[in-house]
Amino acid sequence: MATVSPAERLLLQLGIKEPGDIDLEAIAYSQGAFVKFRPMDRCEATIVGNARHAIIAVNSLSIPQRQRFSIGHEIGHWLLHRHRLLFCTSKDIGGFSRDALNPERQADDFASDLLLPSFMFEPSIMRIRVLSLQALDDLTGAFNTSRTATLLKAVKCNRFPIVMFRDGLDRRRWSWPSNVVSPRWRARDDLDPESFAYELLHGGGTGSTPVRKVGADAWFEFRGCQHEEVREQSFVSVPGEVITIVTVPESGTD
Ligand SMILES: [Zn+2]
Numbered sequence: 250m251a252t253v254s255p256a257e258r259l260l261l262q263l264g265i266k267e268p269g270d271i272d273l274e275a276i277a278y279s280q281g282a283f284v285k286f287r288p289m290d291r292c293e294a295t296i297v298g299n300a301r302h303a304i305i306a307v308n309s310l311s312i313p314q315r316q317r318f319s320i321g322h323e324i325g326h327w328l329l330h331r332h333r334l335l336f337c338t339s340k341d342i343g344g345f346s347r348d349a350l351n352p353e354r355q356a357d358d359f360a361s362d363l364l365l366p367s368f369m370f371e372p373s374i375m376r377i378r379v380l381s382l383q384a385l386d387d388l389t390g391a392f393n394t395s396r397t398a399t400l401l402k403a404v405k406c407n408r409f410p411i412v413m414f415r416d417g418l419d420r421r422r423w424s425w426p427s428n429v430v431s432p433r434w435r436a437r438d439d440l441d442p443e444s445f446a447y448e449l450l451h452g453g454g455t456g457s458t459p460v461r462k463v464g465a466d467a468w469f470e471f472r473g474c475q476h477e478e479v480r481e482q483s484f485v486s487v488p489g490e491v492i493t494i495v496t497v498p499e500s501g502t503d
Pocket of ligand 1: 326336352
């Protein structure tokens with residue numbers, strides 16, 4: 250096994266071996282933190298604690314997978330950033346800041362490792378040849394996690410030749426390539442108005458698109474990219490945000 254992260258070490262210490270056994274309230278309790286659920290406004294979760302005990306409050310209005318990620322995030326704060334009072338907004342939790350020293354990013358990484366530990370996740374993806382939305386949904390069902398968090402984990406496993414794009418009505422785009430995608434395939438920093446993802450984003454729906462082949466220049470910019478094709482599939486992750494899985498051909502891998 251590669252390096253074991255603090256969250257994975259905690260799971261191993263507690264003897265948790267199956268995705269279905271990742272009971273976050275029980276894990277929090279084992280570390281001295283009680284989890285409470287209550288409706289919250291503009292806030293996903295908070296943690297308040299003294300030296301030994303903490304109370305994690307989670308927004309009961311959020312979807313269950315989001316609540317699970319929030320609890321994982323707050324357990325991360327409890328174990329990594331004790332003695333700080335933190336109010337975590339929906340932007341903080343699952344925002345996956347690029348700054349590895351940012352406490353919000355560290356808590357997100359902790360939550361990802363706790364909910365989708367490599368020692369359970371990697372054997373699960375070995376059986377998948379192509380990462381379609383259907384395959385992603387099989388994983389989210391097994392791990393009880395959101396599509397976004399699960400896809401990000403799959404990208405980081407560097408097994409599939411994919412790039413994950415996030416586009417929002419806020420016009421903010423970020424993209425995350427797996428290491429097997431050639432660095433020559435530079436992601437565009439704007440959403441093509443002709444793309445199906447654009448239509449999905451501005452249509453106000455909650456659906457997804459089928460897998461489609463499109464010209465690579467819809468997503469990438471490099472010399473000769475108009476001669477290449479990629480497969481794309483998009484889904485609405487939260488209202489106002491579309492995530493696209495773009496699979497590059499073999500010529501786009503290293
Ligand atoms: Zn936080």
